[in-house]
Amino acid sequence: MEVSICSKCLGNGDALTKYASGSQCKVCTGVFDVYAVKQRNSLVKTLVCHRCSQQRNICQCCLLDLSWGVPTELRDRLLSLIHDDPSLKTQEARNDMMRRFLSLKDVKLGGAQITSQTDSLEELKPLLQINKSLQQDLYASNHYLICNLDKSIPKWKVESAVDGIVGIEGSVESVSVNPEARVACITVKDDASTKFVEKLEKCKSKGKMTVRGKLTIDRFNTVVTSLQEPVKLDGFSDNLGIFLQKNVLFAESRRDRETPGRRTQNKPGKPNKVTKRSKRARDLEL
Incomplete structure (x- = not known):
């Protein structure tokens, strides 16, 4: 029996039910043996054949990457940015x-x-952590990622900018800066994190959740996002900056930019048709 099913789809059910030639593969359209496992009141079935699953390293049920648990589109986009190789995108x-x-x-x-x-x-663990945190509320954690940081800004200027907003010296517990990637990861002390977020200039809100903030460091505008946990930035180059610009800065500018609606021009109406009755009425008025 050859199956590639992730632990989340497999659940606690070890026994799989086989349906010989049960369906067509969603990728290659070939007929394949379908396997199903019962989870609570639902039945999870395989959607693609085993060969297509092995070619793309995806789960046959949820179609997510078996190693990272993310969609293949996101996986290929991250890998192509890090390795600067467009061929890492799956061509169907x-x-x-x-x-x-x-x-x-x-x-x-x-x-x-x-x-x-x-x-x-291990290669993309920091990037995956950042990607999961991009839609997280700023109040959810005391770890923050600073993007669009100028390469000339050292650590002490980052700490000074945070202390200036909070109004307390030594409010930063730890800070790491990667000048090549133009990012910094900071951890603010618990008693100062709420005040730090409140003083930030908010640049994006998602319902009741604030996920972006603006911070000025040495006359340069940066974007602050929340992190679930500190991220090691030592092994990244400018590829990380490119990823963050496309997913944080550029995405933010696209949302904020207003798209003008279609302008409806008031076309002049057609002149009323002149009939014998209307002509007679016009003559009477004159």
Whole structure:
């Protein structure tokens, strides 16, 4: 029995039910043996065949990456940024014939070339932590990521800017700066974190949740986001800055930019048709 199912989809059910030639693969459209496992009141079934799952290193049920647990689109985008290699994006065939031909090859497609390795998770663990924290409330943690930081700004200027907002010296517990990636990771003391967030200039709100803040450090405007836990930034170069600009700064500017609606021009109405009755009425008025 050849199946590739993640632990979340498999759950506690070790016994799988097999349906021989039960369905068509959602990727290659070929007929394959469907396996199903019962979870509570639902039945989780495999959606793609085992070969397509191995080629993309994805779970046959939820279609997420087996190593990282993220969608393949996000996985390939992160890997292509870090390695500066566009070929790490999975290229899918456009017609059924090419899909079936591709499924016969014993190759790894896109980011599966890296995530299928056992030590692949350590390479992108900091980036995955940052990506999960991008929509987190600023009040949820006392760890923060500062983006768009100028390369000339040292650690003490970051600490001084935070202390100036809080109004207390020594409010920063720890700080790490990566000049090449133009980011800094800071941890504010628990008694000063709430005051730090309240004094920040808010630049984005999601309902009742504030997920972005603006901080001026040495005349440079930076963006502050919350982190679930401190992130080690030593192993990253400017690729991390590119990722954050596309997912934090550029995304923010797109949301804030107002898209003008279609302008409706008031077209002049058609002149009333002149009839014998209207002509007679006009003559009487004159």
